[in-house]
Amino acid sequence: MPSKRRSTKRPYGQPHPEFDANRGRGGGARSETGPGGEEYLVAVPHPTDKTYVCPSCGRDIPPQTAHLVAWAADGLFGPEAAAADRRHWHTRCWETFGRSRG
Numbered sequence: 730m731p732s733k734r735r736s737t738k739r740p741y742g743q744p745h746p747e748f749d750a751n752r753g754r755g756g757g758a759r760s761e762t763g764p765g766g767e768e769y770l771v772a773v774p775h776p777t778d779k780t781y782v783c784p785s786c787g788r789d790i791p792p793q794t795a796h797l798v799a800w801a802a803d804g805l806f807g808p809e810a811a812a813a814d815r816r817h818w819h820t821r822c823w824e825t826f827g828r829s830r831g
Contacts, residue, residue: 760802763823768802774817785822797823 763769773795781790790796797818804811818826 761799763799763826769799770802770812771797771799771823774798781817783819783822784816785818785826788819790817790819796820799823 758770758772761769761771763771774797776793776795778792780792781796782788783790783796797820798815799818800815801811804814
């Protein structure tokens, strides 16, 4: 039986779209203390047809599902590199990751 999963690959030979770090920072991103007490910028992305994997639980975040995107506020190699290392999280996973469950 064919897979129901839709390919999100870009066409062969097409370059990756450039990431606009200023758009990411200015698009409603807020500063939060994240796992390990580090400062992160957190934003709610626009719905897309892509599937992401949550770094906390390792499960898929299906297309059109509300979730968060987080990246380090101060990256070792600058804000653009930090924004390029952004990760998509389930909202509940972000709220509980690295915090004591006591």
